[in-house]
Amino acid sequence: MLFDNQNKCASSKPELSYDEACLDVNNFLSQNIEIFGQYAECTKCDFQKLAEVFPNSTANILVNTKYPMLTAFKVNNTLNCVSSNLYYEHYRYEWNVTDLNTCGIKIKVPADNAYLPVLTAMIILFLFGTIWYMIKCIYKCTKHLSLVRRYVPWSTEIQTDLGTPRNDGMPLVVERLPPPVKKHPYRVKSIDVFRGLSIILMIFVNYGGGKYSFFEHSPWNGLTVADLVFPWFLWIMGVSMMISMDKKLREGAPCRQLFNNICWRSLILILIGLVLNSHGRNVPISQLRFPGVLQRIGVTYFIVASLELCTCKRTSAEFGRLWIVQDLLVSWHHWLVMIAFVIIHTSITFALNVPGCGKGYLGPGGLDQHGKYFNCTGGAAGYLDRLFFGNHMYHTPTCHKLYETVQYFDPEGILGTLTATLTVYLGAHAGRILLAYNGFKERVIRWCIWGILTGLMGGWLSNFSKNDGVIPVNKNLWSLSFVLVTASFAFFLEAFLFVVVDVTRKWGGRPFFYPGMNALILYIGHVVFKNTFPFSWIPTVATHGAYLGMNLWGTALWVVVAIVMYKRNIFVSV
DSSP states (O other): TTTGGGGGGGSSSSOTTTTTTEEEEOOSSSSOOOEEEEETTTTTOOEEEEEETTTTTTEOOOOSSOOOOOEEEEETTTEEEEEEEOTTTTOOOEEEESTTTOOEEEEOOOOOTTTTHHHHHHHHHHHHHHHHHHHHHHHHHHHSSHHHHHOOOOOOOHHHHOOOOTTTTTOOOOOOOOOOOOTTTOHHHHHHHHHHHHHHHHHHHHHGGOOOOGOOOOSSHHHHHHHHHHHHHHHHHHHHHHHHHHHHHHHHHHHHHHHHHHHHHHHHHHHHHHHHHHHSSSGGGGGGOOOOHHHHOOOOOOOOHHHHHOOOOOOOOOOOOGGHHHHHHHHHHHHHHHHHHHHHHHHHHHHHOTTTTTTTTTSOOOGGGTTTTTTTTHHHHHHHHHHHTTTTTTTOOHHHHTTTTOSOOOOTTTHHHHHHHHHHHHHHHHHHHHHHHHHHHHHHHHHHHHHHHHHHHHHHHHHHSSSSSSOBBBBTTHHHHHHHHHHHHHHHHHHIIIIIIISSSSSOTTHHHHHHHSHHHHHHHHOOOOOOOTTOOOSSSSSSSHHHHHHHHHHHHHHHHHHHHHTTTTOOOO
């Protein structure tokens, strides 16, 4: 499927889209040759025939530049010159086959660097941020009259205009400073910045991410920037949940009321998710997708919040010499539940005998493993979802095009929700650390320790490789290694933001702080207006630069919406 539209390269100046290049194969042999190819990303996939080239003839082949491609030519049923090459967008390449050992592919016509728009965008954003920061500093320095007096001496003319001092020692003009802004005692700003960063990345990725592969979800195993967004959002939801619940318990809110709020919020999130799944198209009720992003958020929130509510206390316990591990002592029974979830998930994944697939298959099916598990997409997880949801699930998973799969698979399925619950709980534990310890060093050190531990465990499960581990890092399956690795990044990121934003206050968290205050409404809004102007349009030229500019523009508009809502004290939550 990645080798469609081969006639596109027949022209000397083809109109190529993004991630496309041309390969001209010149056959100087006296017999026909067959050109075969396959993308290196497609694990253990058979070669596919791309073209047949007659003697003294040329074949023009369209290649996708998203992944390195393996190429070879066959003569007398023997593959020759198997090599891997990374092609660049809009380049034209040439392969002159003069003998059986001619494997060199060279550039025929170069083109502009496809990654230049990313570098340009980063420079522009950096300059804009620097200029904005300078303007804010100048504004702050001139805002208070006392700072102006320090550098600008008062002249006698000004004193005359204001009047001479009174003999009783009381000034004629009394300067009144504005009352200080009362900050919320439970608001940790870095949490809002983290949430805002997650939702902004989510919007940018969902809008296309400039069509770059590293801003897209992995076809199957592996980790990209896009794969980090959703687990980070779940993780920071766990942090916020702990702080919010602790505040309400200390205020004396009844547990029954808190549980009703948990149920209501979860139900609302699930219902909104179902509505968004039907947005933009007339979907028959028999094919309406049941799982989804907000559905998973609602279910995992309900599980973790209910677990915390069942065992939490309104007053802090005294641990004496064991205070150094009090975050673990107050939650050991919670960890037993999480471990049970992991055991259930792992047991089903590796022990369930899937019809026609056997036990323990974790691949995408289709062309994977030379087509041996063609109808086994997702292994046990995919089988259970297809058994339970039927047609009410995602039809074209991220592996669909590369592996040519035909089975439905949903990345927000049932089995992955168990490990997604662990993601939320790891965030809840980060929030527990924030509440249990007062010193910033005690908090940051523990977050970093958890970041190291989860990262090492995730790396060990995946064998620090992409495909060779017992449990590879996989966002579609929401594998245990994926949970641990993404949580590791989250622990380190929150530790960094906490120091920079809340402790040293070197950065106010803008502009990410504003979207973090209205993350839900931004998520709903960006889905509803995804394919509408001015957030999106069809570029006149299908290049990475055109799509990157459009996607950055659409994302920036939602940041503006968040700023306006914040300035007008509009906050939407459930």
